[in-house]
Amino acid sequence: MTTLNDIAKRAGVAKSTVSRYLNNGSVSDKTREKIQAIIEETGYVPNQFAQSLKAQHSNMIGVVLPRFDSPSTNQVLKGIDDVAHEKGFQLMLTNSNLSIEREKENISLLERQKVGGIILIASKMDEDLKKQVTQLSIPTLILGQKIEGVPSLVHQDYEAGRLIAEHALELGHTKILYVGVTEEDNAVGVLRRNGFMDTVKEAGFEAAFHETSFSRKEAYQQALDYLPTTEATYIAAATDHIAIGILNAANELNLSVPDDFSLSGFGGYSESDYTFPSITTIDYPFYDLGIKALNRIEQMMKEDPVSLLETLPNQLNVKQSTKKIK
Amino acid sequence: MTTLNDIAKRAGVAKSTVSRYLNNGSVSDKTREKIQAIIEETGYVPNQFAQSLKAQHSNMIGVVLPRFDSPSTNQVLKGIDDVAHEKGFQLMLTNSNLSIEREKENISLLERQKVGGIILIASKMDEDLKKQVTQLSIPTLILGQKIEGVPSLVHQDYEAGRLIAEHALELGHTKILYVGVTEEDNAVGVLRRNGFMDTVKEAGFEAAFHETSFSRKEAYQQALDYLPTTEATYIAAATDHIAIGILNAANELNLSVPDDFSLSGFGGYSESDYTFPSITTIDYPFYDLGIKALNRIEQMMKEDPVSLLETLPNQLNVKQSTKKIK
DNA sequence: CTGAAAGCGCTAACAA
């Protein structure tokens, strides 16, 4: 392996000169050329361990993600990765497998690895985790949730709830069922639902509520139970996955969407395009979120000032699964 | 930050003694206890950069994956991650975004990072790449493809093709269309198809062939064209995604699966469970592949001997989309 | 069983 020292010897200079060439660049033209030639010839690449040992941190970017098989997370990841690749950052991905304990573990791990920055794609949060994140000495960016005092990028979930509710009301629906998830998830479980419920209430109606999990399978099985008896003409599911589960149950029960009831999701995963009927949803800019995230964490690593909170707008995407009530 | 030196000083011993305590362990009981207490008290954690600088390599495991949004890759990843987490290995994931150039880049990158082992989830391959992999000084394991002389784990794709063909024939179908992909992908484009075609031919029939891409959207659009005129009573798609695309087109055209034609995929992604009708497929053990991969790379890193090639069996999973011909 | 000392490859303060 070629080292700084090798280059220095062959160029007949001190290693600090080579180091300077590599970093600041304050070197005479003559030595510059000499060094350059030798580096090219040998294909020298600096040893990252030595650099990091010296610097006391690496410039990798750590990412904590909730799971590998979430289409939305994968879109975010793709955005992060595209920019990271372009800017030459190395990513260190850690999976917390939907466990809050592993989220904490992963953060500690990235801290120990002394990554330059952390992007936390949040799922569940508790006080412990918030405290841990707040005390981190590494620049940290939260995606999808908020923590007091920590920079974050979030979707406009409350507004998304409103958009879907307005859509349902415009189509003339008044018997409405909202199928949501646990309040432990603030963005999906609380904001979307509140945006939806508030809007329905303001219009003078009341939506029923059913709580399910994020699992498509569970949504499917529960829907088999409640679909036969529900009076709702519009069912708003809190995610596209849940909506797909409900659609599968409707098919199973020989109910037609949107003839028997209208159905919508949230998310804009490409999945909701490929069901039949395709499902009305709110498109979230996941890919853009990833792009923004990496740019922002880079700023933070350079200690540029950044705003604490940025919200990304989303929009209604009307497809085949919703229609005017007769 | 606490260092080895700090511990040594506080314990009144030399740092080499602490190091020995941490590694081999040949230390007197008395010093052992002293050191232990201080380490616990301070929460000391060894500096990985220093360790790696010394060792000239880290014990992270690098993974090269084709893209983030593939359900099968995600399953493999989950298997890899579960074992890695259990065994305390750190993963370094790199995305090659379906580009063979980025595959090469990523491998070089992992080489420069001096990871302890590389798991290459292959997609496309060319001679250059094969050469690069063969010359690697880091233990490397290929998933899903073969390279001469490099350990690999592959699916039984040819056999999978046979299984599906046998199923179609058993149901009495003789007018068969196989919708496949490019031969650049050996496992999916060549082996699956050959297994299928050979079996059909041995039975005395001939299947038609249509080439498409891996994209569900493209499969959908092309199917809109050929479904109205095809004579096939059985369509075998080379992946579940393609099958879903075809199913969507059938829905669009008011064709019924399996009444108008039977349809099958390959892959066993959970997606094929949640369409209506659910799609007959070959279940591949992706998660197990990930588990095996990590165990194997660990062996390789310990320089245990490993077999060069292991093939993982898969099995037919009959669901609602295929039925006996009338 | 333990300590002293060298060195992994790099950076940066200081001196020339």
Added chain:
DNA sequence: TTGTTAGCGCTTTCAG
């Protein structure tokens, strides 16, 4: 502009 030097935190010989 350049070289000398010290040191990041750890492991590992080699003596004792």
